[in-house]
Amino acid sequence: MQEHTVRQGDCLHSxxxxxxxxxxxxxxxxxxATLRRQRADPSVLKPGDVITIPDKxxxxxxxxxxxxxxxxxxxxxxxxxxxxxxxxxxxxxxxxALEIDGRLQTGQTDGQGMVEMRIPPQxxxxxxxxxxxQDVEFYYFDLGTVDPVDTEFGARGRLRCLGYDDSQDxxxxxxxFQHKERLPxxxxxxxxxxxxxxxxxxx
Amino acid sequence: xxxNVRVRHDRQIICPIRFQRAVTGATVxxxxxxxxxxxxxxxxxxxxxTSTVRGAMVSIAQGDTARVRVIRADIDDTxxxxxxxxxxxxxxxxxxxxxxxxxxxxxxxxxxxxxxxxRTAAIQVRLGDATGPxxxxxxxxxxxxxxxxxxxxxxxxxxxxxxxxxxxxxxTFQAINDIxxxxxxxxxxxxAQTQAEVFNGFQVAGQMTTMxxxxxxxxxxxxxxxxxxxxxxxRRPVANHVNVYFVENANEVFGLTFDNxxxxxxxxxxxxxxxxxxxxxxxxLCHFLDNPDHAQQAIAPGAAHEDIWARRRLMWTPxxxxxxxxxxxxxxxxGALTRGALISVKDLPATVDQTDGELARARRRSLNPY
Amino acid sequence: MSNGEETSAATIxxxxxxxxxxxxxxxxxxxxxxxxxxxxxxxxxRAIAGLHWQVRAQGFVIQTGVTGNDGRVxxxxxxxxxxxxxxxxxxxxxxxxxxxxxxxxxxxGTLIGQKQRLRLLGYQxxxxxxxxNGVDATVDMETERSMxxxxxxxxxxxxxxxxxxxxxxxxxxxxx
Numbered sequence: 001m002q003e004h005t006v007r008q009g010d011c012l013h014s015x016x017x018x019x020x021x022x023x024x025x026x027x028x029x030x031x032x033a034t035l036r037r038q039r040a041d042p043s044v045l046k047p048g049d050v051i052t053i054p055d056k057x058x059x060x061x062x063x064x065x066x067x068x069x070x071x072x073x074x075x076x077x078x079x080x081x082x083x084x085x086x087x088x089x090x091x092x093x094x095x096x097a098l099e100i101d102g103r104l105q106t107g108q109t110d111g112q113g114m115v116e117m118r119i120p121p122q123x124x125x126x127x128x129x130x131x132x133x134q135d136v137e138f139y140y141f142d143l144g145t146v147d148p149v150d151t152e153f154g155a156r157g158r159l160r161c162l163g164y165d166d167s168q169d170x171x172x173x174x175x176x177f178q179h180k181e182r183l184p185x186x187x188x189x190x191x192x193x194x195x196x197x198x199x200x201x202x203x
Numbered sequence: 204x205x206x207n208v209r210v211r212h213d214r215q216i217i218c219p220i221r222f223q224r225a226v227t228g229a230t231v232x233x234x235x236x237x238x239x240x241x242x243x244x245x246x247x248x249x250x251x252x253t254s255t256v257r258g259a260m261v262s263i264a265q266g267d268t269a270r271v272r273v274i275r276a277d278i279d280d281t282x283x284x285x286x287x288x289x290x291x292x293x294x295x296x297x298x299x300x301x302x303x304x305x306x307x308x309x310x311x312x313x314x315x316x317x318x319x320x321x322r323t324a325a326i327q328v329r330l331g332d333a334t335g336p337x338x339x340x341x342x343x344x345x346x347x348x349x350x351x352x353x354x355x356x357x358x359x360x361x362x363x364x365x366x367x368x369x370x371x372x373x374x375t376f377q378a379i380n381d382i383x384x385x386x387x388x389x390x391x392x393x394x395a396q397t398q399a400e401v402f403n404g405f406q407v408a409g410q411m412t413t414m415x416x417x418x419x420x421x422x423x424x425x426x427x428x429x430x431x432x433x434x435x436x437x438r439r440p441v442a443n444h445v446n447v448y449f450v451e452n453a454n455e456v457f458g459l460t461f462d463n464x465x466x467x468x469x470x471x472x473x474x475x476x477x478x479x480x481x482x483x484x485x486x487x488l489c490h491f492l493d494n495p496d497h498a499q500q501a502i503a504p505g506a507a508h509e510d511i512w513a514r515r516r517l518m519w520t521p522x523x524x525x526x527x528x529x530x531x532x533x534x535x536x537x538g539a540l541t542r543g544a545l546i547s548v549k550d551l552p553a554t555v556d557q558t559d560g561e562l563a564r565a566r567r568r569s570l571n572p573y
Numbered sequence: 574m575s576n577g578e579e580t581s582a583a584t585i586x587x588x589x590x591x592x593x594x595x596x597x598x599x600x601x602x603x604x605x606x607x608x609x610x611x612x613x614x615x616x617x618x619r620a621i622a623g624l625h626w627q628v629r630a631q632g633f634v635i636q637t638g639v640t641g642n643d644g645r646v647x648x649x650x651x652x653x654x655x656x657x658x659x660x661x662x663x664x665x666x667x668x669x670x671x672x673x674x675x676x677x678x679x680x681x682g683t684l685i686g687q688k689q690r691l692r693l694l695g696y697q698x699x700x701x702x703x704x705x706n707g708v709d710a711t712v713d714m715e716t717e718r719s720m721x722x723x724x725x726x727x728x729x730x731x732x733x734x735x736x737x738x739x740x741x742x743x744x745x746x747x748x749x
Contacts, residue, residue, distance in 0.1 A: 011587050023589065043586045043594070079588040081595040086649075087602055114595060119587065126585070128598075134638040137649055139583070139598055140631075146586040146596070160652065161583045163599040165673070167653045176675065202595045203586060207705030209672045210650075213748055214604040216695030217669065218611045241725025242610035242619075257610040257619055276697035282659070282667040331661030336623035336640075339609050502730060510733040511714065512721050531714040552728045 001031065006049040009124070009144040012042040013078045017121035019053045029054055041203065044154075045145050078123070080143060081116045083202065084109060084130050091130055100126040100143070119143070146203065149194045158201040206277060219278035220328055220339040222259040225270035225310045227536045230378070230482070230544045234270045235385035237261045237341070238548040240512050240559075244342065245549040248563035250320035251344060258325075258340040260548040262562055263315035264387045265347045268297050273309035273328055278338070285333045286311045290324035293317060294343050302333045318347040318387070344548060346387025349569040353392045354441045356448040358474075359401045363409025365449040366477050369397035372449075378481035379488065382517065382544045386562045388569050390445070390488065400438045400448065405431055409451035411474055416455060426469075432459055436472030443573045445491060446472040447484070457483045457522070460490035463572060482544055486517050489546065489561060493568035494518060496558040511535050515543030518561060582631070600649040603673055605657060607644040611695035612726055613746060620644030627665075630655040672704070678748065681740045684710055690747035691719045 004015050016023040026032060027042050031052035039045060080100065084091045090113025097106045098117050101124055105117045109130065128139040147154030152170055159173060160166040166173060171187035178185045181196050208215055225234040239259040247253065263269045273284060285303030286296050296302050298312040305311055313326065325342055329335035355372050357365050367375075376392035383390065406412040414421040414428040422428060440446040453459065457479040461471040473487045498516035499508040509527065513519050515535040522542035526533050537543045550560025585596045606614070607621040614620045621644045628636040630651040640646060648657055650673045659667040678693075679686035688708045691698050696719035702709030707716075717733045724731040727742050 013587055013589065043588055043592070079590055079592060080585060081588055081592070082585060083595045083597045085597060085599040088599060118590070121587070123587065125582070134647070136636065137600060138633060138635045140633045141583045141585045141598075143585055143587050146584055157584050161585075161596060161598050163601045163651065165653045180675075200597060202597050206669050206700065207672070208605075208669050209674055209704040209706045209708070210603045210605070211674055211676070211678060211689070211693060211748075213693070214606060215671070215693060216606045216608050216611060216613075218608050218695040218697060219667075221697060240731065241722045242612070243726050243728075255618055276699075277695075279667045283661065330624065330659065331666060335661065336621050337609065338607070338621055338624075505730040505732055506734070508732045510721055510731070511717055512731060529712070529717075531717070551725055551731070554728050555725050555731045 001055055002053045004051045004053055006045045006047050006051065006145070008047055009142070010047075011045060011145045012051070013121040014144075015051055015053075020056065021053070023121075026051055026053065039148070043146065044148055044203065046147055046151070047145075078119050078121050079116065080119050080123075080126065081114060082128065082139075084113045084115065084128075084139075086137075090114075094131050094135075096131075097129045098126065099128075149198045149201075149203075150189060152189070155189055155194075155197060158197050162200055206279065208277075217277050218339075219276065219282075219330075220284070221274045221276050222261070222339070222341050223272045223274050224536065225272045228538055230381045230537075232381040232384065233268055235261055235263065236515070236543060236545040237271060238545060240547070240549055240551065241555075243551070245551040246560070247323075248550065248560070251563075252321045252323035254323040254325065254342060256323070256325045256340045256342050258342060260342045260344060261313075262344045262346060262385045262387070262546075262548050263294070263313060264384050264389075265315050265318045265345050267384070268312050268314050269343075269385065270310050270312050271326075271341065273305060273311065273339070275309065278330075280307070283331055284309075284338075285329045285331070285335060287327050287329060287333055288313075288324055289327060290322065291316070293319060293322060293324035293345060294326065296326070303329075313343055315343065315345040318345045346566065348384070348387050348389050349566065350389050350391050351569060351572060352444045353390045354396045354398065354444040354446055355392065355394075356398045356400045356438070356446060358435060358448050358450045359399070360405045360410060360450060361403055361408035363451050365451045367449045369394045372397070375481050375484060379485045382482065382485045383488070383546070386546050386565060388492070388565060396441065396444075398439060398441075400435070402431075402434065402438075407452075407454070411435060411450045411453045411459075411476070413453070413455045413459070419455065429459070432474055433470055435474050436461065437467065437470040440470075440472060445488070445572060447487075448472060448474045449477070450474060451477050458487040460487045462491050462493060462495070462568070480522070482517070482542060483522055485544065486520075486522070486542075489517055489565060491568075492565035492572060494558075494561045494564055498558055500558050502553075502557055515545050516559075516561075517542070517544050517546050518558065519543070582633075600651065601673060602647050602649055603671065605646040605648050605669075605671065606695075607640060607646070608695050610726075611697070611722065613694070614643065617642050625660040627658050627660060628655055629658060681744050681749075684712065687720075687735055687740070687743060688716060690743040691716075691723060693747045694723070696722055 013023045016026050092113050094109045100119050123143050126141050156166045175185045175187045222237045224236045237259050242257045283304040287302050288294050295314045297314040325340045327337040328339040330338050411431050435448050453476040458475040460473045463471045465471045475484050498513040498519040501507045519542050523540035535543050547559035547561045608619040610619045622642045624640040627634050654670050654672040657669045658665045678689050698707035698719045699715035720733045721731050
């Protein structure tokens, strides 16, 4: 067995693909039970987390030697799902173009302003265009790990996506969010704030 | 260079430019002051035409070229700006060629082609090129010149004479014309016509003594308060001329004027003391042309105007003034404590100002001033 | 953004194929109105049409457009500030760094509150002060000139003295 230390941009799916495993195999492996308990969500890992990579089992498949055999790799493409809002109102039924690592998908946002696309596990970057004419807006994003919501980086990252000025002092930033969400303005990343942030951002 | 605009989450209006006199300091003939008092145009006089333009007004004599400056109040210094006219039969852009781009100092020149009744033109500032979006507007008014004849009287009182000479007054009236010509009014001073007037038996040698202010001893609140003034202005006035009498000293004023509504024998005319600078003589001539009020005049319940607009008007008094506690009020672009020379072009509503619209009144009176 | 470095893009999580989760990307929009003269537009008497613009945020161009007869740009502001750029033949000829404050305006009885409202309405109060938009506690030439401009435009007595009537008018035009 070997160990993989999570780096920025890694998520369970990319690590699994890197080593040639299905993500469920790693996630459910006994050696990673502690990690599973801590993180709960395989999409949310922190740099420094250690994933135990088991040895590969050898699987034997009997096959005639003078025929061609087709083996289909059972891949686990990931998904990206984004809800686009403007001043917290979903941009419903608007044309979009989503490009991820060179692959383009066009369509219309659904009734909740959602865009969804299957992506390879190691997909890195995306550009999204929503709307048309003067209402067009471009979004540029990286794909990867979202830090846990109860960390400063995780909270800042979510608030950035939600449209806040995340460069400001952390306590002031949290107070702005708490004020808008009618939470007690503690300026601290308390349980209520984490829960509301998770709800607003999606995870 | 980016401009910082902090927006409350509601909205933000950006108004990129405004207009201003092309020079600072003393009046220059081809750089008239711009009536930039607010962006509403006020009441346009009878034949000035109509327009929906909002911005500043400037007056120019027919045939003249005048410079005006664009101020980049809320747009980068490097943004390319072009200036065009909406009616080249009325006014054209003489410089820069092709209307732009404006030089770094923002100054452009207009050529006043013709004074048309009921025909307004706008000067439009555009972004990018001569067909770009219009980001600001100036409304020039072109005026055919009315020439007014002036005769000077050099006065001796109880043996003391004014120090002015007929020859020196040539420069005086040239400076006065620098102020008045943009309004289409020119004072023709004929040096050879100058008359010498001698008075004896006045209260103080060399001085026109008046007692108009209640605090002055001898004040009676009757015409006797200005008896010496009346004597002077009724001394050999030349018909069909504006008569200006120059004395060495006046105790209460730099100058005093009655206009021709004060029919003789009470009399009308202008008296100026030696310490009346050229701007002050021009101020008296404005009184003579049917503008009796001073720019600081209060409209109750408001107080007297002490603001920078009032101080920039030719009809503000006094000149110079005692320093205001508000530092920036002590130079309105003409020098320290020095009154401006703006003859108001706009006639703003009575709730705003009841002393403006001076140019229209002066031009009407200039048709029949004597 | 796990290592604390400021990068330009947001981070979206890769989801498992059967995940029900989504990530939200929300934009704040502030209307920027370009006028030839300050004050609220009145039937198109002052709005600037035909301005080509784009918005640059965090290093990327995120919006483009041309103003219509209302002179309006529905500008998205991301992060601390975004830049509204005016274009001519595709080249940037002017730009505005726009920062959004969600705080309420100061009381209209205060000098700051009056200057905030004058600035909101497009009166040209200069570029001093901590935000570089002219809002500070001094009455300089630009401040007095803007007060006079507002008074004249509103048919109020033009003496640069802020009366209760003028305060009420500032609130009526710019908001509470």
